[in-house]
Amino acid sequence: MSARTPSSPGHALPCWKRARQWRAALTLCALHAVLLGALPGPAHAEPSPALQAFGGPSGLQQLSSEFVDRLKADARLAPFFKDSNPRNLKKQLADQFCVVLEGPCVYDGETMKNSHADLKIGRKDFNALVEVLQQAMDARGVPFAAQNQLLARLAPMHRDVITVH
Numbered sequence: 001m002s003a004r005t006p007s008s009p010g011h012a013l014p015c016w017k018r019a020r021q022w023r024a025a026l027t028l029c030a031l032h033a034v035l036l037g038a039l040p041g042p043a044h045a046e047p048s049p050a051l052q053a054f055g056g057p058s059g060l061q062q063l064s065s066e067f068v069d070r071l072k073a074d075a076r077l078a079p080f081f082k083d084s085n086p087r088n089l090k091k092q093l094a095d096q097f098c099v100v101l102e103g104p105c106v107y108d109g110e111t112m113k114n115s116h117a118d119l120k121i122g123r124k125d126f127n128a129l130v131e132v133l134q135q136a137m138d139a140r141g142v143p144f145a146a147q148n149q150l151l152a153r154l155a156p157m158h159r160d161v162i163t164v165h
């Protein structure tokens with residue numbers, strides 16, 4: 001039987017070595033935490049904050065449905081959409097908005113240039129559509145900041161959509 005002192009058998013390493021081991025372990029833990037935080041999660045992880053404000057992909061489906069119904073009911077825009085396929089348009093818009101908001105979606109529709117090439121769209125038509133989109137977002141209760149985020153990301157598309165100057 002022997003008395004245990006800090007430097008005897010119970011602690012195989014001298015204290016300065018133990019301290020080094022602890023430091024190494026702590027550093028490793030800290031590194032781990034940083035890496036886990038920094039690495040992107042799986043594709044179907046939490047929607048981005050921007051997308052969350054729209055209620056995720058299903059919120060965007062409801063918004064695009066509301067939007068297309070309003071486009072078809074708007075006297076200025078209805079003529080453009082008289083031959084459209086609302087079901088397809090709603091799906092394509094929801095997917096496109098989702099991609100624009102960095103969501104986990106795929107847009108497999110036409111390019112903006114191709115799909116609007118023959119429609120003879122002018123600046124005032126474009127502005128009217130933006131106004132209707134704002135009305136649809138208001139109706140769906142999308143927060144103002146999130147509305148602006150989506151509009152700001154769609155705005156540059158005017159270059160491909162407007163063909164009448």
Ligand code: HEM
Pocket residue numbers: 077080081083084085086088089092093096108109110111115116119121125126127129154155157158161
């Ligand atoms: C930033 C503005 C706009 C965006 C993001 C947008 C987006 C889209 C998308 C995603 C499609 C579906 C393409 C496909 O079927 O593959 C589409 C089609 C269409 N867009 Fe736009 N568009 C915009 C502006 C406009 C404007 C200003 C008009 C007319 C005033 C317009 C009229 C149409 C029409 C008539 C179609 C075809 C619908 C159909 O054939 O069912 N778009 N647009």
